[in-house]
Amino acid sequence: MKGLNFTAVDFETANGFRGSPCAIGLVRVRDGAEVESYYSAMRPPEGFDRFDPHNVAIHGITADAVAQSPRFGELFGEIQGFIGDDVLVAHNAGFDIEVFEAALEVSGLDSPGLSCLCSVRLSRANYQLASHALPKAAAEAGYQLTQHHYALDDARASAAVVCDIAARRNVGTTHRLFQESGIAARTMESWQGPRARESRATRQVRGMAHLFDARLPAPQPRHMPDLMRWQDEGKNLPPSSVADPAHPLFAQQLTFTGNLAIPRAEAKELVAALGAATASRVTAGTTLLVVGDGFEAWELREPEQSFPLRSSKAREALRRQRDGQRLRLIAEEEFRELLGSHWPLSTAAEAVADPKPEAGTDPEAQEPAPRLNAPG
Helix, strand or coil: CCCCCEEEEEEEECCCCCCCEEEEEEEEEECCEEEEEEEEECECCCCCCCCCHHHHHHHCCCCHHHCCCCEHHHHHHHHHHHHCCCCEEECCHHHHHHHHHHHHHHHCCCEECCEEEEHHHHHHHHCCCCCCCHHHHHHHCCCCCCCCCCHHHHHHHHHHHHHHHHHHHCCCCHHHHHHHCCCCCEECCEECCCCCCCCHHHHHHHCCHHHCCCCCCCCCHHHCCCCCCCCCCCCCCCCCCCCCCCCCCCCCEEEEECCCCCCHHHHHHHHHHCCCEECCCCCCCCCEEEECCCCCHHHHCCCCCCCCCCCHHHHHHHHHHHCCCCCEEEEHHHHHHHHHHHCCCCCHHHHHHCCCCCCCCCCCCCCCCCCCCCCC
């Protein structure tokens, strides 16, 4: 396929933070055929290098296995040199471009403004499959993915999907192939030196960086945030019958969208104990939609104008707001304030050591919780 040129990429990460790459695979494609490949294990950026057992169980890479490897920041020049001026392709381009973005930010490096096209979206637009997960899409393309979550094999499988669809459609150039399927590239901002405003993924973990720092004692497993995992909605528990009616969350109905610093199931347990109801979707009874993913309070004031919310729950909440439902969107920081001393990660020491404070020793215990304005 003359002109079908790109570099396929796949990352594996050490933990739930996008800026924790521990392996990368790159496959250079010229005229629809692989001509060169690159693989490297790596240590994630310092301070974000704890290996979460959940991630290790998926890809098999441990801290010991990469202990002698260079860090991402030390390898990036080599990685960038391999990519050159190519557009990248990845199976879920948003994830891989955000790994680049967050890892560059926390490493204090410049950004070359990489662009990435999504092969899973291309698969959905062209294959009739029950699942467009990489093994299924690759099999449809005639590539048997035998080492799923080995970064080089995953990059190769993503490249195979693009090349197969290009051949079926008889489309020679990469950009034309994706354009005809209505798919635009995800492009990372260029910057030099420390970025003036970091990505939401990085901003979200700055306040809980102690969880990801391998130099500190390991946190209790229940404190490790999900961040990039598929969310477990958890049970919608009945509101506590002995909750304080004066608490600002009492009698509210909450729904959650996006990733929080704590698992969603734990957040539901906390608010149920305070007398609130929860639901797994936005309904006529929803009064608060808690928005994670690093969104800040000021970004939610006019989300449709400046910071569009893409989740179906957020779109439904905004629609209901326009129709007059008394419903507020609040950021995680506001949710944390409402929980007050009930927030489980109120200090780094609590998160790392998980102590059980004795009665009367919590300095926040006597502080009143912030009042909740009427939703609207």
